[in-house]
Structure formats: structure tokens, C-alpha cells
Amino acid sequence: MSTDARVQRLLDIEEIKRLKARYFRSLDLKDWDDLGDVFTEDAHVDYSLPGSNRVGRAAVIEFIRAKVGPLRTVHHGHMPEIEVSGDTARGVWAMFDMVEGPEVGGPVMRGYGHYHEEYVRDGARWRISRLRLTRLRTDRGVKP
Amino acid sequence: MSRAKGASLSADPIQRLLDIEEIQQLMGRYCRCLDLKLWDELGETFSEDVAFDIPATGVKLAGRKAVVDLLRGVLPKAVTVHHAHMPEIEVDGDTARGVWAICDMVDRTGEGGSIKRGYSHCREQYVRVDGSWRIKRFDLTFLRIDQGAQP
Numbered sequence: 410m411s412t413d414a415r416v417q418r419l420l421d422i423e424e425i426k427r428l429k430a431r432y433f434r435s436l437d438l439k440d441w442d443d444l445g446d447v448f449t450e451d452a453h454v455d456y457s458l459p460g461s462n463r464v465g466r467a468a469v470i471e472f473i474r475a476k477v478g479p480l481r482t483v484h485h486g487h488m489p490e491i492e493v494s495g496d497t498a499r500g501v502w503a504m505f506d507m508v509e510g511p512e513v514g515g516p517v518m519r520g521y522g523h524y525h526e527e528y529v530r531d532g533a534r535w536r537i538s539r540l541r542l543t544r545l546r547t548d549r550g551v552k553p
Numbered sequence: 554m555s556r557a558k559g560a561s562l563s564a565d566p567i568q569r570l571l572d573i574e575e576i577q578q579l580m581g582r583y584c585r586c587l588d589l590k591l592w593d594e595l596g597e598t599f600s601e602d603v604a605f606d607i608p609a610t611g612v613k614l615a616g617r618k619a620v621v622d623l624l625r626g627v628l629p630k631a632v633t634v635h636h637a638h639m640p641e642i643e644v645d646g647d648t649a650r651g652v653w654a655i656c657d658m659v660d661r662t663g664e665g666g667s668i669k670r671g672y673s674h675c676r677e678q679y680v681r682v683d684g685s686w687r688i689k690r691f692d693l694t695f696l697r698i699d700q701g702a703q704p
Binding site: 412415416418419422487488489490491501503505521523545546 | 570581
């Protein structure tokens with residue numbers, strides 16, 4: 410691999426890590442426009458929940474907004490395994506999330522799992538074209 | 554982490570960055586395969602002669618097969634989560650060293666046991682074998698182990 414190609418690979422991996430950080434941040438801050446910008450126009454997502462199989466940026470954001478809009482969420486991604494191949498890439502991230510409703514005594518959930526994703530280079534930047542979330546474990550409790 | 558004898562770090566800085574990235578992904582793969590119970594793929598993260606120590610549990614093993622057999626044997630029913638953070642990776646040619654901060658959870662309630670949440674450091678050594686990095690030494694020391702589900 411040429412020097413330029415090797416540097417480009419490192420930059421692409423870094424860019425995809427930043428993309429996913431932006432996904433988590435805009436999700437938890439409920440910045441829906443910014444979150445939509447993370448996905449390709451034809452993105453396909455599957456959160457392994459009933460009705461979560463969505464195609465297209467608008468449908469994806471509509472689902473996420475309806476699901477977590479009224480809730481307080483924290484999402485963290487760890488240990489990305491990112492493989493770049495030209496203008497596409499694949500990645501796996503370990504995930505932790507915490508979700509709670511507004512009322513004391515309401516449900517609280519902590520989850521652990523993996524994001525399995527595909528990315529596409531769109532001009533000068535990367536976007537998520539496929540996202541599938543699988544869960545290892547979900548702890549449920551009551552908000553103190 | 555001390556640097557080995559004024560070591561000649563990889564002369565090519567780009568290669569060094571690529572090696573660090575690959576070693577970070579190796580640890581991601583180790584944790585993913587462990588938690589998803591992908592035992593064959595987990596084996597590929599180790600060198601043939603890996604040394605694997607977890608003193609808190611009395612585990613001290615040598616060789617890829619011994620390590621995979623142990624993990625396959627003790628964790629089949631447990632639900633586990635392993636997250637590794639803040640890697641300090643130092644590459645020197647075809648070997649490397651690293652330290653990771655680890656949070657883990659092992660839930661054995663499905664088999665009448667308990668839930669343990671641990672905080673530890675993993676000191677590792679890596680070796681490049683046929684162009685791929687593998688874990689050659691794995692030494693896990695705990696800061697703290699909590700019993701019970703997360704409050």
C-alpha cells in the first residue's frame with residue numbers, strides 16, 4: 410500500500426469514529442437534524458425492536474424520535490473494529506445505554522450490546538448506510 | 554509503561570499508527586468474541602503460545618487451546634459484558650505492549666450464581682504473526698469487584 414493510501418486509511422477510520430461519536434451525541438442531545446445527517450438518504454436500520462426495521466433517513470429519524478424523544482438517554486460506544494474498503498466500510502462497536510422516563514418510580518433500563526454497521530463515503534465525508542443493534546443483556550429497574 | 558531499553562520504535566510513523574489501530578481493533582475483537590461466545594474466532598486473537606493470567610481467579614494458562622477450552626468451558630451459560638478503555642499501546646517492530654482499563658460484568662444468575670462487576674487493568678503483549686497482530690501475554694489485575702446487579 411502506498412503512503413497516501415495508508416494515511417487515507419487512518420484518516421477514514423478516524424472519520425468513522427467521529428461519525429459514530431456524533432451519532433451518540435446527537436441522539437442523546439435529541440438534535441434530530443444532526444442525527445439525520447449521520448445517515449445516508451437510503452439508510453437501513455434494525456434496532457432489534459418491534460417496528461424498528463426502517464429504511465430511509467426520514468423513516469429512521471421518525472422511529473428514533475418517537476422511541477426516545479420523551480426519554481432521557483445515555484449511549485456510549487467502545488472498541489470500534491473498523492474495516493475500510495475504498496468508499497465503503499464496515500464496523501462493530503460495543504454499546505452501553507441507559508434509558509429512563511421522566512417520572513420518579515418509572516422504568517429505568519441499562520443495556521449492553523453491539524452495533525453492526527456499514528458506512529459509505531459521500532463526497533468528502535462518511536455516513537452510516539446500515540445499522541443493526543444486537544443486545545447482550547438488559548437490566549430493568551425503577552427510577553429512584 | 555516503561556519503554557524497552559531505549560527501543561527502536563517503528564521507524565515508519567505511519568506504520569506505527571496503523572499497528573496501534575490494528576492492536577486496538579484486536580482487543581475489540583477479543584471482547585466481542587468473548588461476549589458473543591465466538592470461541593473459534595476468539596482463538597484467532599491469541600498467539601499459539603499465549604500466556605494468560607488472571608491471578609484473582611487463580612487462572613494461569615499457557616497455549617491458545619488451553620485458554621479457549623477454559624473460557625468455552627466456564628462461560629457457556631454466563632452472560633458477560635467486557636468493555637476495554639483508554640489503551641496505552643507501544644509498538645516496537647513486530648512486538649508491542651499495551652495496557653487497557655477494563656469494566657466487565659459476569660452474570661451467572663441463570664445457573665444459580667451471582668452477578669459480578671469488575672474494574673481491572675489488562676497488561677498485554679502482542680506479536681505480529683504472518684502480518685496480523687495477536688495477543689501473546691494477557692495479565693488481568695482487578696482494582697475492584699462488586700457483587701450484585703448495578704443499582
